[in-house]
Amino acid sequence: MLAALVLGLSACGQPVEDTRPGQPVKTRQTAFKEMLKVFEPMGTMLRTNSYHADRFAALAVELVARRDAPWTHFGADTNYPPTKARPTVWSKSEAFERERQAFFAATDELLVAAQGREAEAARKAYFKVYDLCQSCHREFKEK
């Protein structure tokens, strides 16, 4: 009875716990969310015409500080619920690595642009990074 209830709940989209030692899936998901927490306000500034050079630059520094965190948690045997990663992370690992390198290069450029404190350059560099978040998610992450 209790088991049926629990199964029923999880079928209705209740969160699945990451019960593995070290919680690699949960850890990398949290790391991505931490990146989003600084990346999103940068985009909001640009989209609402409230670019503030110092604040934007501080967020860019924070983004670069957080960008390393997820990747070491994609170990070979870590494709299990509650992951949203697609199997392509492992089956096309070279392409995944290329996307990651492109993302690192673009965030380097974003940091330089942000520190230049010029709105148009910051905008260009921001949306280049944004496109790379999206392109990696299209190929390597479930919606």
Ligand code: HEC
């Ligand atoms: C090289 C590939 C790649 C890049 C670049 C990338 N991501 Fe992701 N992201 C992933 C994968 C794979 C997952 C799924 C992780 C999992 O669930 O195991 C993910 C998950 C996420 C999640 C969901 C976490 C959750 O559990 O809800 C967020 C938020 C996220 N990424 C934000 C970003 C942002 C913002 C950027 C750019 C600043 C970015 N990602 C760049 C591959 C990437």
